[in-house]
Amino acid sequence: MSAKYNFDEVIDRRGTASSRWDARPEDVLNLDYPVGEVLPLWVADMDFRAPDEVIEAVEAVVKRGVFGYGIVTDSCLDAVADWEEQRHGWRPKKEWMLLAPGAVPALHMLVRALTGGSGAKKGVVIQRPVYYPFTSAIEGNGAVVVNNPLKLTGQRYEMDFDDLKGKLKDAALFVLCSPHNPVGRVWSRSDLETLGEMCAAANTPVFADELHCDLVSPEHKHLPFALLGESFLMNSVTVIAPSKTFNLAGLQATVVIIPNDSLRRRFANVLYAQNALMKPNIIGVAAMEAAFRWGGEWFDEAWKYIRANYDFLVKYLADKLPEVKVFPLEGTYLAWLDFRALESDPDRLRRRMLTEAKVWLDDGFIFGSEGAGFERIVLATPRATLEEALCRITASFGVPC
Ligand SMILES: Cc1ncc(COP(=O)(O)O)c(C=O)c1O
Missing domain, CATH: 3.40.640.10 (Type I PLP-dependent aspartate aminotransferase-like (Major domain))
Known part of the structure; x- marks a missing residue:
């Protein structure tokens, strides 16, 4: 963990009008089956608090109280x-x-x-x-x-x-x-x-x-x-x-x-x-x-943390579910995962993620038919959240975490 920034902190974003945490997959994906509560790692935003300097700049505007x-x-x-x-x-x-x-x-x-x-x-x-x-x-x-x-x-x-x-x-x-x-x-x-x-x-x-x-x-x-x-x-x-x-x-x-x-x-x-x-x-x-x-220093530390999350994910899946191929993370905080060796039908894969693993990732096919059988997962989240998501995914394929 960085001495100055605590990216491990889990901030509860539910009930904060967050698109990722508060939207329902049934509505967004127009599903005809119930899903209930899921761990959402779909929309590309971070679960980290912004740099203090940004928060202070926003506070200064808010304290002034004139919003013309x-x-x-x-x-x-x-x-x-x-x-x-x-x-x-x-x-x-x-x-x-x-x-x-x-x-x-x-x-x-x-x-x-x-x-x-x-x-x-x-x-x-x-x-x-x-x-x-x-x-x-x-x-x-x-x-x-x-x-x-x-x-x-x-x-x-x-x-x-x-x-x-x-x-x-x-x-x-x-x-x-x-x-x-x-x-x-x-x-x-x-x-x-x-x-x-x-x-x-x-x-x-x-x-x-x-x-x-x-x-x-x-x-x-x-x-x-x-x-x-x-x-x-x-x-x-x-x-x-x-x-x-x-x-x-x-x-x-x-x-x-x-x-x-x-x-x-x-x-x-x-x-x-x-x-x-x-x-x-x-x-x-x-x-x-x-x-x-x-914000440069904050970003450099956040990015180190995210890359360590990627390394964690690679190792986790290599140990527990090696059939899932993880693509190299040259850029972005989004890992691209190939599930085709485990589940070739993209609708069944979506359903398994949502209803059995209880995680919400972005299904590859929404990026075009070329992405069918793939899933995209957000890495900009505390390690514990990522680990929980990976545990749920592996368990849904019968591999205990
Ligand atoms: C490549 C890319 N372009 C655009 C966007 C969305 O940008 P904006 O929210 O500024 O419209 C995203 C968000 O994930 C993105 O990944």
Whole structure:
């Protein structure tokens, strides 16, 4: 345990209007069988308290007690740029940045901006299995999903550039998940360069969802897509946020970085004119600045703890349930587990998890049919909670913990 931070502390989040802990699987998954109380490790948020500096910044706003409209301050944007530069070697300019309530809302607006109107291309490329709300952001705005599935070779997912070749010509947008949720890949320079060159040649902008960019194992390095060359920069819409890194998703402050003026204007037109989202949440802005400015040490310790959780999970499953294959955690705090050797039917697997193991994980098939037979589990939780979930899972396959 870290001397300064106690990530082992179990904070009871039930009854706190928490999406992960208070929603019911019967409602969210539209089930026709009862489930009852489960241990929920599905939605990607942490069970850790945010850094003290963030809590103090939020308290300062609350104590002031005046909650009128806000703006994004220069000092907040400086904190964002400083963090991105120190951690990832890229300094985005302040005039390129806009604030949105989240990465998913930003994608909705970008899809609308690029695919709306007659004559516009309607295709948006995603790489399944991938974070499932991308699909609704595309289809919900009248665009069409173009799937460029990842190739699974052994226990490694790769981008399939041969498959992508023919698909870009009808694509108004490419959605890059970097690092990739749920498969945990951190893309290499060569992956990103090949992809970026293909997209630039096809005149297809890239939405680089880099929300998990800080959560990268020491053997890997996150490369901001926009950093890889001028043509990449000018063809990119990057989203970064304190939401995953510091567990601030509920405060809804996300930074959208668009260096290309014309692309930025098109996006801003939808953001402001159509959605009237020009006024950020004042608590979110204060929390974001404090997190990026003062939260580094907390994050480094949290990330060490999460990686130790991953090691714990790997060992636990290797000992008790070696048929479950655990994918390497290059990035994200989400472990991707292959249950196909134990249960090939994805509906039966879901039902077993919910009703026998009494755990709620994200079923792989919700990320696309490519994920059928897999489960995604959140690692950003106290060790005791993770151990309890693993114990329940192994017991449901007849192996005592
Ligand atoms: C890759 C990725 N993008 C977007 C989101 C959601 O972002 P937001 O809450 O900012 O819309 C998540 C949340 O888990 C995610 O993993």
